[in-house]
Amino acid sequence: MKKILIAIFSCLAYTVSAQEIIAADNDTTVLTEYHDGLLWAYRHIGDYVVGMTNYEQKDSYGKYYQIAIFIKNLGNESTTFDPEGITSDLYRKSGDTLALEVYTYDEYMRKIKNAQAASMLILGFSSGLNAGMAGYQTTYTTTYGAGYMPYTHVSTTYNASAAAAANMAATTQMLTLGKLMSDDRNTKSQGYLKKNTIHPNEGIIGYMNIRRKKGQSMTVNIPVGESVCSFNWDVSKKKK
Numbered sequence: 001m002k003k004i005l006i007a008i009f010s011c012l013a014y015t016v017s018a019q020e021i022i023a024a025d026n027d028t029t030v031l032t033e034y035h036d037g038l039l040w041a042y043r044h045i046g047d048y049v050v051g052m053t054n055y056e057q058k059d060s061y062g063k064y065y066q067i068a069i070f071i072k073n074l075g076n077e078s079t080t081f082d083p084e085g086i087t088s089d090l091y092r093k094s095g096d097t098l099a100l101e102v103y104t105y106d107e108y109m110r111k112i113k114n115a116q117a118a119s120m121l122i123l124g125f126s127s128g129l130n131a132g133m134a135g136y137q138t139t140y141t142t143t144y145g146a147g148y149m150p151y152t153h154v155s156t157t158y159n160a161s162a163a164a165a166a167n168m169a170a171t172t173q174m175l176t177l178g179k180l181m182s183d184d185r186n187t188k189s190q191g192y193l194k195k196n197t198i199h200p201n202e203g204i205i206g207y208m209n210i211r212r213k214k215g216q217s218m219t220v221n222i223p224v225g226e227s228v229c230s231f232n233w234d235v236s237k238k239k240k
Helices: 002-009 105-134 160-189
Strands: 020-022 030-035 038-045 048-059 062-073 079-081 087-091 097-099 136-144 150-158 196-198 203-211 217-224 227-234
Touching (some): 020 038, 048 227
Antiparallel strands (some): 062 203, 087 217, 217 227
16 A cells, blocks of 8 residues: 555645544544655545545645545455545534535636636736837937927837737747646646546545635545545644
């Protein structure tokens, strides 16, 4: 199990600000261990071993509880794991319970694309405005009239070459940013949990983002086979 975690989890981007698992003192169904500073919790439920860790993550698109999940099939039959069935509830100090938004792969990619589209729109407007203005040149000429009184004449001309150069620079900037944004989406898509068939003696691992809200504790419910495996996490403490 550790070899699988080392080989795959090393590809995931994370910040070391792990949450603490909440388990009763007499709960012997939970096994915990640290891996690269993150606390992992495991449960053996039926024919499966389910493990997860929970930590806070912030990127250009928001703040999240980022969860990494490991599932090992110990049975003799294949099973299909669908991460869309994962749910999470947040418990607040006031006693309220809030259903947290767990982003599926498609939802998270759509969130990234929407944020990038807004950035491209702003940049495109700014670049187009600057490129359009670059073609106009204003000159100031001062002459002296009777009594040596100065007169300033203002004239504006259009320089097609300057405008073309500015448009080319703006286009190059947009294309470069578009490529960087595409690379960013590809990077963030690597390792994000998707629907998978888990064959006997095989395991999968990946991560998902949950929209971050302040609270005391949160529960993550992971459906595997015919059962639901739940983990409780303390999210009340301020991470340094």
